[in-house]
Amino acid sequence: MRNQQSGSFANVGFIHKDLHNYIQAERKIEMKDGDTEYALAYLCAKADANPYFFYKYDKDQENRLGKLFWADSRSRLDYAAFGDVLVFDTTYKTNAYNKPFVIFIGVNNHFETTIFAYNLLVDETIATYTWVLQKLLETMDNKRPVSVLIDGDMAMSEAIQKVFPNAKHRLCNWHMHRNAKRNVQVDEFEGHFKHLMDLDANEVVFEEAWSKMVRKYGLQNNKWVSDTYNNKGMWAQSYLRGYFFAGMKSSQRCEGMHAFFNECLK
Missing domain, CATH: 3.30.420 (Nucleotidyltransferase; domain 5)
Structure with missing residues (x-):
């Protein structure tokens, strides 16, 4: 075998990744218009x-x-x-x-x-x-x-x-959480936002909690926060209560x- 002749797999000069790339290239060559x-x-x-x-x-x-x-x-x-x-x-x-x-x-x-x-x-x-x-x-x-x-x-x-x-x-909670982390790089905001996403309270309680959070982190002029708030009916549990999603978020x-x-x- 080639690895025995070379002394070890490390000396073969054709590693597993090279083989994988070769196979993928061959597959693409084989693809015809048919x-x-x-x-x-x-x-x-x-x-x-x-x-x-x-x-x-x-x-x-x-x-x-x-x-x-x-x-x-x-x-x-x-x-x-x-x-x-x-x-x-x-x-x-x-x-x-x-x-x-x-x-x-x-x-x-x-x-x-x-x-x-x-x-x-x-x-x-x-x-x-x-x-x-x-x-x-x-x-x-x-x-x-x-x-x-x-x-x-x-x-x-x-x-x-x-x-x-x-x-x-x-909207998917996981994607919303990821976007919050990406768009608002402020300590502790990510966890606070996730808490409000899952807040199982009435809309009045949510609105008060949201306003408090925005003031706390000074996000009054943050476009992502503003746009996200405008779509609250699609991600905030407080606005989704009573709707059926089969337990999925x-x-x-x-x-x-x-x-x-x-x-x-x-």
Whole structure:
């Protein structure tokens, strides 16, 4: 073996990372223009074998695959039973084409993650997300979610308001907490803000506590704080009391699914 001839793996001159990079490069070389046809043929075969399997796609002006949506029979049955709360995260792009890969998920009666649908998108515009949500309705017999929880993507937020105007909209606590840390670099603010996010009190109590916090840290002119306050109805527990989110406050279940799919999407 090469490592025995060289004395050790360290002397081979071709380490594990080099092998990984080589394989990835070869995979990209192997990708032909026909890979889209192969993918669609696969989905078509699934639909032929199971009439309850659903997929839709569209093409751009150059006849290239633009958006791809699919849901299997189990996902459709789960959505019929548990689709009152819809959760998704739009930040996953670790596939070969660097396309946004969006998973619609929820939880079942055992509080276990269940997948409702999958989307491979061309971009992250309002028009694209509107198409995706419309396909979800088409797939799920026009059943609309009661509540929607997202990561804070503004294009998706606009699309939700357009397609699901009556759904209660919530922003992910984890993303809000991260943004607070990034935008307000003041000692102790991060923890104070998190406390107000989770404050299970009436709106009057929240307003008093918020004003006190802003004065304490001198944030009266901070744009992020002002903009965040204006959207309080989408993240403050005091303004979300009485709305059903199946016990969820963040989209981190999507992050867990992304880690799983990372092993498959090459």
